[in-house]
Amino acid sequence: MALKHKGITRIGYVRLALNDTQLEQARSFYANTLGMVQTANAPGQLLLRCWHEPYAFSLAIDSASENRLSEVGFQVREEADLDAVAARLEQGGIAVAWAEADAELPGLGRSLSFAIPGGHRLRLFVDMVQPGYETGYDAPHWVTPRRLRGTPAPQFLNHVGICVPDPKATIAFLKQYLGFYVSELIEDAQGAPLSALMFRMTKNVGGQELAIFPGPEGALHHIAFTKDDASDILVDGQYLRADGVRLDSFGPTRQPYGNTFSLHFFDPFGTRLELCTGGRLAEPHPGFVPVTWSESNIAGALSYYDDVDVEPFLAPSFAAAA
Amino acid sequence: MAIIRLSYASLNVTDLDQAEQHYTQVVGLRTTGKSPGRVYLQAPDSQDHHCLVLNASDRAGLCHLGLKVSVPEDLDEAAERAAQAGLKVERMAAGDLLGQGEGVVITLPSAHRINLFHYSETIGYEGGMRDPDVVLEHVDGINPVSHLDHTLLVCANPEATIRFLRDVLDFNLSECGTAPDGSMFLGFLSAGNTMHQLAIAPGPDGGLHHIAFYVGDRADVIRRTDLLKHRGVPTLEYGVTRHGVAGVTTVYFFDPAGNRNEFQCGAYETSGASGRVPPINWDLPSLGAATFYYEAAVPEQFYTVVS
Numbered sequence: 026m027a028l029k030h031k032g033i034t035r036i037g038y039v040r041l042a043l044n045d046t047q048l049e050q051a052r053s054f055y056a057n058t059l060g061m062v063q064t065a066n067a068p069g070q071l072l073l074r075c076w077h078e079p080y081a082f083s084l085a086i087d088s089a090s091e092n093r094l095s096e097v098g099f100q101v102r103e104e105a106d107l108d109a110v111a112a113r114l115e116q117g118g119i120a121v122a123w124a125e126a127d128a129e130l131p132g133l134g135r136s137l138s139f140a141i142p143g144g145h146r147l148r149l150f151v152d153m154v155q156p157g158y159e160t161g162y163d164a165p166h167w168v169t170p171r172r173l174r175g176t177p178a179p180q181f182l183n184h185v186g187i188c189v190p191d192p193k194a195t196i197a198f199l200k201q202y203l204g205f206y207v208s209e210l211i212e213d214a215q216g217a218p219l220s221a222l223m224f225r226m227t228k229n230v231g232g233q234e235l236a237i238f239p240g241p242e243g244a245l246h247h248i249a250f251t252k253d254d255a256s257d258i259l260v261d262g263q264y265l266r267a268d269g270v271r272l273d274s275f276g277p278t279r280q281p282y283g284n285t286f287s288l289h290f291f292d293p294f295g296t297r298l299e300l301c302t303g304g305r306l307a308e309p310h311p312g313f314v315p316v317t318w319s320e321s322n323i324a325g326a327l328s329y330y331d332d333v334d335v336e337p338f339l340a341p342s343f344a345a346a347a
Numbered sequence: 348m349a350i351i352r353l354s355y356a357s358l359n360v361t362d363l364d365q366a367e368q369h370y371t372q373v374v375g376l377r378t379t380g381k382s383p384g385r386v387y388l389q390a391p392d393s394q395d396h397h398c399l400v401l402n403a404s405d406r407a408g409l410c411h412l413g414l415k416v417s418v419p420e421d422l423d424e425a426a427e428r429a430a431q432a433g434l435k436v437e438r439m440a441a442g443d444l445l446g447q448g449e450g451v452v453i454t455l456p457s458a459h460r461i462n463l464f465h466y467s468e469t470i471g472y473e474g475g476m477r478d479p480d481v482v483l484e485h486v487d488g489i490n491p492v493s494h495l496d497h498t499l500l501v502c503a504n505p506e507a508t509i510r511f512l513r514d515v516l517d518f519n520l521s522e523c524g525t526a527p528d529g530s531m532f533l534g535f536l537s538a539g540n541t542m543h544q545l546a547i548a549p550g551p552d553g554g555l556h557h558i559a560f561y562v563g564d565r566a567d568v569i570r571r572t573d574l575l576k577h578r579g580v581p582t583l584e585y586g587v588t589r590h591g592v593a594g595v596t597t598v599y600f601f602d603p604a605g606n607r608n609e610f611q612c613g614a615y616e617t618s619g620a621s622g623r624v625p626p627i628n629w630d631l632p633s634l635g636a637a638t639f640y641y642e643a644a645v646p647e648q649f650y651t652v653v654s
Contacts, residue, residue, distance in 0.1 A: 028421050028428075028517050030349040034619035035540065077615070079624050102620050155624065162625060164633035166640075167594030167615075181616045227352050227539030228616045229496070229561060253614045254596075255564045281481050284392070286564070302614060303563055305392045305472075306494050306541070308351055310417055314394055314469050314476060322478050329481050 188240025501550025
């Protein structure tokens with residue numbers, strides 16, 4: 026084929042370890058309160074997806090003794106992409122690990138994993154089993170399934186925010202080895218990047234699949250899910266509060282950094298979650314130019330509405346428990 | 348690599364000044380350049396030189412579409428493959444359109460011309476590229492459209508063009524319409540992760556059904572519809588509605604020359620890889636709900652009026 030999309034085509038999933046022996050609390054929160062679809066029920070593991078996603082899972086949760094981010098998975102176009110990335114990484118002296126289909130996660134095809142600067146593990150894969158769209162393939166209503174109504178029931182995994190000790194190194198790595206582009210960044214007074222929104226996809230709620238924040242090695246900042254509309258997110262905030270969910274300090278807000286309308290909140294384990302809509306459609310093209318924010322304007326970049334201290338928002342997930 | 352997105356539409360209009368006024372005042376684009384017989388416009392949240400080129404003409408309709416590719420080498424590859432497929436291939440020189448590099452112009456089986464190009468001058472977002480303010484107050488206090496989202500083209504044999512876009516240019520078919528004989532009469536295709544950038548439907552060869560602009564949210568669609576009615580802009584008789592296809596919230600209206608426009612919003616994401624997820628299928632009995640979900644019917648003019 027003459028013109029062919031190659032490399033990473035989509036953010037696939039985020040995998041968490043949560044301190045929940047039977048995963049009952051996690052199941053209750055993610056299936057009943059957040060409104061995700063549970064796709065498998067294996068001992069010690071919970072697999073969930075959004076109702077608009079055809080793939081087996083976009084969130085994998087393992088029972089563990091501590092809360093942490095395990096890895097983020099990205100889908101690539103074909104096997105040759107895995108080989109190409111592996112070769113590049115090995116040339117750069119970066120260790121890679123291969124896993125056969127179903128060895129790491131049920132329904133996940135053969136995969137390649139490695140650590141990025143900042144300590145997080147990424148996993149690339151070509152195939153994931155597709156249980157299919159919840160609303161079917163023949164003249165679907167594309168309406169939130171009845172059993173999920175009255176919950177946020179997000180449509181897609183949108184992006185994952187990670188904390189890294191050296192944002193510049195992580196950003197450079199993601200560009201060089203995985204072909205990510207920067208859609209927006211926050212610079213300090215010396216012009217060094219403190220934070221960046223990075224993307225490979227052209228999606229309408231777009232501009233980020235990975236968000237890089239300064240913080241401790243390997244930490245999770247937040248997991249964001251896509252919603253159709255800002256007015257939905259206001260109502261979702263009501264559902265969440267009515268279920269006793271703790272919202273982050275901003276409440277529903279316009280986030281100029283990324284141009285989203287967002288609501289940040291916490292699961293029972295301290296995982297920061299986000300519902301977002303808006304964004305900017307970004308182009309994976311060498312001529313694409315990022316929006317740049319000044320550190321001196323960080324409060325205004327993170328919330329257009331709120332006059333509150335931004336420090337709590339910049340703390341990683343699970344910070345209260347740590 | 349590949350085509351990454353629908354970048355611009357080049358439209359013919361019968362009165363250039365009136366059309367410019369429509370696309371700046373009603374749609375909320377900014378004028379980014381002018382040359383004899385042409386006006387160039389761009390949406391606030393796109394950073395290239397233009398998403399719309401207006402050409403002075405004696406009739407409305409599509410001149411061509413611009414599709415942006417990720418690496419310059421794609422142009423020669425596309426030219427070669429299109430020629431192999433028996434399609435007419437021409438070259439557009441750098442600078443033939445303001446702010447734009449060389450291009451390869453392919454005439455699709457549908458008789459529409461698509462210009463593949465790699466370089467566009469960057470003019471930046473309307474709010475600026477450094478600490479931009481969220482609000483741009485130039486359309487009656489509501490935020491302007493975000494970007495050019497998609498176009499719907501019509502032609503006598505949709506399947507031939509759908510197949511070329513999918514099989515040669517690597518577009519992903521997200522949803523389609525299938526006739527009782529199994530042929531595809533309707534296709535929604537994207538070169539990225541949106542639900543569609545190009546849609547192909549039945550009608551006269553070379554026809555333009557509409558160009559669509561993405562807006563921030565449903566409240567924007569409602570407010571914009573109020574403004575369209577207030578200003579006497581001709582709209583679809585259903586006003587605000589929803590497509591069953593894609594589930595987006597939408598309103599249709601016309602520019603002064605008679606080219607149909609759409610404001611729409613919806614977050615639908617696709618895999619970004621052709622053939623990975625099976626397409627949604629709409630059969631003939633479901634077409635009413637596919638087109639207008641609330642009304643489950645299609646006004647005659649929606650099928651028959653194209654430019």
